Amino acid sequence: MRQRLNRKNERKRAVNCCSAFLVIGAISLLSACTSANGQSSAIKPGTVYSVGFDGNSIVSYDAGNSYSVDQEGHLSISYRNGSVTAKAPVKLDTTGKVIGMSKDETGLYLSEDKTAIVYGFADGASKPLHVLITNNEGEKWNEYEIQGAKGFETKFIGFTTDKEGWIVSGASHGVGSALNYLYQTSDGGKTWAEIGNANDVYAEQLTAAGFSTKEIGFLGFRFYEDYGPVIYWTKDQGKSWERLSVTLPEKFDEFRMNPLSPTFNGKDGLFPIAVRDQELNDIGTLYLTSKDNGLTWVYDASLDKFKMLDH
Structure with missing residues (x-):
């Protein structure tokens, strides 16, 4: 009986090799296990970009x-x-003559483990979006195209794991308005599929975008008559969108707010909000935090970064 139990335990340990390695702290061996099975693995956080009040990246x-x-x-x-x-x-356009190729019309995500660049003028027909990917800090690059994609102005790109990534590409749609299209990859950027966007509920100029998982994502929009922050989010991979309820102290009621792109490290999220006063002076940034992949957010006053706030 003891021999049978020993053999059973040995088989169990072999099947759960990744868990065992994690317990002893062998993170590199855990990554090797997940890679062998073709599964996604975590990557180091990357530098993330947003659109400021002036429209620049x-x-x-x-x-x-x-x-x-x-x-x-x-x-x-x-x-x-x-x-x-x-x-x-x-090679980006520095003349202002080539639509979709300027610095502010190019989306970047810069992680040591995965760097991604999305650029170009995509008309939904003959002209695709272009995506550049490197997994080794620029030693080797791969270029992919998203045929049938749309969008030529503001672009965002990011990855939640080494396999799972997303793109948001925008295009002007009348004065102060824009349409925004979302795409996701599950194979590290080789192929992309369009998912549901928020255009039917809010088609405006985008300032921020980010996903915590394949299903949970956020779009932030520039303030207009609504002082903001205007954030729409999905919990079902874009099938439905609703406005994110943000509770802030009354002292912020008179200010204008633009969401900046959220970032996630595991389940922990950070959502910066840029703040302007009534005279449209940039005065700083407040922060929302999450502990559950962005399902709930709270304002954290300890993270405030303000030049002046006499309230």
Whole structure:
């Protein structure tokens, strides 16, 4: 009987090798187990970008990675605060003449484990979106196309694991309005499929985008008559969208607020909100936090970053 129990325990330990390795702290061996089964694995957080009050691209979360564009449009990436640098095989437009190819019309996600760039003018027919992916800090790049995609202005891209990623691509639709289209990948960026967007409930200029899981995602919009923050979210991979209820202290009622792109580290989320006063001066940023993949958010006053706030 004891021998049979020992053999049973040995088989159980073999099947659960990844869990055993995790217990002893062998994270690299855990990754090897998940990779062998073709499953997704976690990646290091990446630098994330948003759209500021002036319509230009700004950093929403700095993971120590950045990029620059020279006068000729060549794009360079810096990892780990300059420890590693790489050239991306794309040339952006610095003249303002090529729609969809300027710095502010290009979406970037910069992680040491996966860097992704989405660019181009996509008309939903003959002109696709282009996606560049590197999994080794620029040593090798792969380029993919999203045929039938739409959008040529503001673009966002990100990954929740090494396999699961998302893109939001926007296009103007009248004065102060825009249509935004969402795409997801489950194979690391090789292929992309369109999912449901929020255009039927709120078709405006996008300032922020982010997903915590394949199902849970957020879109932030520029304030207009509604002082904001205007955030719509989905819990079912874009099949339905509703406005996110945000509870803030009364002292913020008179301010204008633009959501910036949320970031997630496991289930922990951080949602920055840029703030302007009545004279439209930028005065700082407040933060919402989540502990459950963004299903609930709370305001955290300890994270406030304000130049001035006399309230």
